[in-house]
Amino acid sequence: MAQPILQLIDLCKNFGGVVALDHLNIQVEKSSITSIIGPNGAGKTTIFNLITGIVNRSSGKVYYNNEDISGLKPHMIAEKQIARTFQNVQVFPQMTVLENVMVGRHVKSHLGFILSSLIPPFFRIEEKRIREDAHQCLSIAGLSHLAQKKAGSLPLGNQRQLEIARALAVEPKLLLLDEPASGLNSRETYNMGKLIQKIKEMDITIVLVEHDMELVMDISDKVNVVNFGRSLASGDPSEIQANADVIAAYLGT
Amino acid sequence: MDHRNYIGLVIIAVIIAFIPTLVKNDYYIGILVFTALNCLTALGLCLLMGYAGQISLGHAAFFGLGAYSTAILTVNLGWSPWIAMGAGACLTAVIALIIGVPALRLKGHYLAMATLGFGAIVNIVFVAAVGLTGGPSGISGIPQLNFLGIELNTDKSFFYFSWAVVILGLFLALNLIHSRVGRGLRAIHDSQEAASSLGVNTSKYKIKIFVLSAAYASVAGSLYASFINYIDPGPFDVMHSVLLVVMVAVGGMHNIWGAMIGAVLLSILPEFLSALSDYFGGIGIAYKSDYDMLIYGGILLVIMLFLPGGLYEGIQRLLQASRNLINRFKMRAFS
Numbered sequence: 001m002a003q004p005i006l007q008l009i010d011l012c013k014n015f016g017g018v019v020a021l022d023h024l025n026i027q028v029e030k031s032s033i034t035s036i037i038g039p040n041g042a043g044k045t046t047i048f049n050l051i052t053g054i055v056n057r058s059s060g061k062v063y064y065n066n067e068d069i070s071g072l073k074p075h076m077i078a079e080k081q082i083a084r085t086f087q088n089v090q091v092f093p094q095m096t097v098l099e100n101v102m103v104g105r106h107v108k109s110h111l112g113f114i115l116s117s118l119i120p121p122f123f124r125i126e127e128k129r130i131r132e133d134a135h136q137c138l139s140i141a142g143l144s145h146l147a148q149k150k151a152g153s154l155p156l157g158n159q160r161q162l163e164i165a166r167a168l169a170v171e172p173k174l175l176l177l178d179e180p181a182s183g184l185n186s187r188e189t190y191n192m193g194k195l196i197q198k199i200k201e202m203d204i205t206i207v208l209v210e211h212d213m214e215l216v217m218d219i220s221d222k223v224n225v226v227n228f229g230r231s232l233a234s235g236d237p238s239e240i241q242a243n244a245d246v247i248a249a250y251l252g253t
Numbered sequence: 254m255d256h257r258n259y260i261g262l263v264i265i266a267v268i269i270a271f272i273p274t275l276v277k278n279d280y281y282i283g284i285l286v287f288t289a290l291n292c293l294t295a296l297g298l299c300l301l302m303g304y305a306g307q308i309s310l311g312h313a314a315f316f317g318l319g320a321y322s323t324a325i326l327t328v329n330l331g332w333s334p335w336i337a338m339g340a341g342a343c344l345t346a347v348i349a350l351i352i353g354v355p356a357l358r359l360k361g362h363y364l365a366m367a368t369l370g371f372g373a374i375v376n377i378v379f380v381a382a383v384g385l386t387g388g389p390s391g392i393s394g395i396p397q398l399n400f401l402g403i404e405l406n407t408d409k410s411f412f413y414f415s416w417a418v419v420i421l422g423l424f425l426a427l428n429l430i431h432s433r434v435g436r437g438l439r440a441i442h443d444s445q446e447a448a449s450s451l452g453v454n455t456s457k458y459k460i461k462i463f464v465l466s467a468a469y470a471s472v473a474g475s476l477y478a479s480f481i482n483y484i485d486p487g488p489f490d491v492m493h494s495v496l497l498v499v500m501v502a503v504g505g506m507h508n509i510w511g512a513m514i515g516a517v518l519l520s521i522l523p524e525f526l527s528a529l530s531d532y533f534g535g536i537g538i539a540y541k542s543d544y545d546m547l548i549y550g551g552i553l554l555v556i557m558l559f560l561p562g563g564l565y566e567g568i569q570r571l572l573q574a575s576r577n578l579i580n581r582f583k584m585r586a587f588s
């Protein structure tokens with residue numbers, strides 16, 4: 001079996017009385033597209049929030065390249081080259097598209113408060129490099145032509161692309177996509193699938209949470225089904241489609 | 254795009270150079286010195302509020318800490334005003350750090366309350382610590398500044414100097430805004446979750462910008478003490494904190510130039526109004542400084558209702574609209 005890049009072991013999360021995750025186990029193989037599917041409220045977004053440190057786990061462990069990263073702060077997770085997008089799109093609406101992606105270069109650049117204050121941007125080599133790198137990420141996501149637009153003014157489809165471009169700027173080894181096709185029409189969804197496959201070609205491991213079954217079954221190497229915070233089934237797309245439990249829990253609806 | 258901001262700096266420098274040939278009255282030059290100091294404090298506050306999205310209703314306290322540091326260290330201990338200014342800024346930074354670490358965990362109203370309380374406490378200390386601060390009667394005999402051998406003992410020389418400091422403050426702020434740090438701060442403003450997921454250490458950044466912002470206010474306070482040579486707790490009360498926020502909000506907090514516009518406007522408006530009322534004195538309209546708060550409050554109300562982005566955004570919209578209008582005329586002319 002290929003190397004796991006991410007292992008979730010016995011993850012539990014309670015929000016007050018609500019059990020969001022209940023001894024969940026998931027493995028993600030390196031260089032794969034691994035999907036997590038499940039009905040609304042199954043705990044998919046919570047999984048991402050736990051991996052990226054946005055919420056604290058109740059118990060369990062997260063291993064990344066065999067290193068225990070559970071409980072790290074979100075910015076440290078980014079330094080470990082794990083990036084994500086958000087189900088409720090969170091672009092920075094006041095900034096331009098290019099600036100959004102430039103924020104993504106944060107961990108790959110270094111000037112602090114003092115040097116940044118003292119040196120004007122046009123004398124900073126770093127600034128130029130950040131800009132160039134950001135342009136490159138934009139072109140991968142197919143957004144170059146919108147670089148100077150205010151991010152908040154873009155249609156949802158472009159905002160979702162922008163979140164991916166911004167995440168790519170982190171130079172992730174592991175990319176977590178939370179419903180990247182939600183709210184997109186079928187052509188946009190098709191293009192999103194192409195983009196995700198292109199990112200896989202860049203040797204970035206992808207974890208995909210998505211409700212669009214056609215997309216999931218089309219591009220995933222492996223599918224995990226989650227229900228009520230527990231792993232229900234896991235396998236390649238054809239196995240999952242044939243699994244009676246899954247059909248009952250999810251695909252039937 | 255960035256370069257336009259720096260051209261703005263040059264324009265300000267040119268305007269400043271010419272003002273004393275137009276404004277001969279020392280009283281008005283003095284007002285323009287206070288204007289400069291308000292600009293400096295508003296700049297720092299704008300970095301905190303407009304860029305990082307964190308409110309402070311305690312900035313008059315930082316302004317006061319700078320002023321009292323200069324006063325106490327120069328008058329009581331005989332330090333050089335420059336060293337006193339530096340020491341004041343360091344002290345203020347440390348206090349801001351101590352306040353900021355717990356306070357910046359709070360959001361919105363709670364952060365406003367916490368900083369408001371801090372400002373009130375500091376002001377009470379200024380009044381009550383008679384042995385150190387002179388209490389309500391304050392500290393007098395604060396020495397003048399000497400800049401590279403030039404005594405800043407006239408209103409005009411201090412005017413040039415204070416605005417040079419503002420330009421320097423603007424320069425540093427502009428550099429910061431257009432950097433990875435500045436983008437990190439703006440990212441925090443829009444979404445802390447997204448900012449942190451991209452590697453921005455949000456809590457550290459919020460604290461750092463709070464400290465920097467306090468240091469701006471402290472330097473302005475030190476300059477204030479050196480300029481008028483006498484301080485008492487009056488100008489460092491909670492009302493002044495509120496006024497600083499109003500300046501930034503009226504000007505438009507999402508842009509550093511907005512804060513400048515707001516600070517300049519609200520600093521000279523009362524003088525303008527009282528001059529106007531002197532002129533119309535004959536018909537029985539007299540403007541009293543008691544009305545200042547009324548005016549500020551009214552302006553804030555109107556701006557928030559009709560131009561929530563502040564005057565800066567209003568000006569931009571106006572420019573955009575006139576550009577559109579011109580384009581339309583051109584199109585018509587060609588068709």
Ligand SMILES: Nc1ncnc2c1ncn2[C@@H]1O[C@H](COP(=O)(O)OP(=O)(O)OP(=O)(O)O)[C@@H](O)[C@H]1O
Nearest residue numbers: 015018019020039040041042043044045046047087
């Ligand atoms: N911050 C929170 N506070 C309280 N409860 C939460 C929080 N986040 C999630 N939950 C709860 O945890 C459960 C799992 O939510 P989660 O958002 O992970 O589901 P999901 O699988 O992503 O659903 P969807 O497909 O609708 O996005 C839900 O019952 C939800 O109400």
Ligand SMILES: [Mg+2]
Nearest residue numbers: 044045046087
């Ligand atoms: Mg979700």
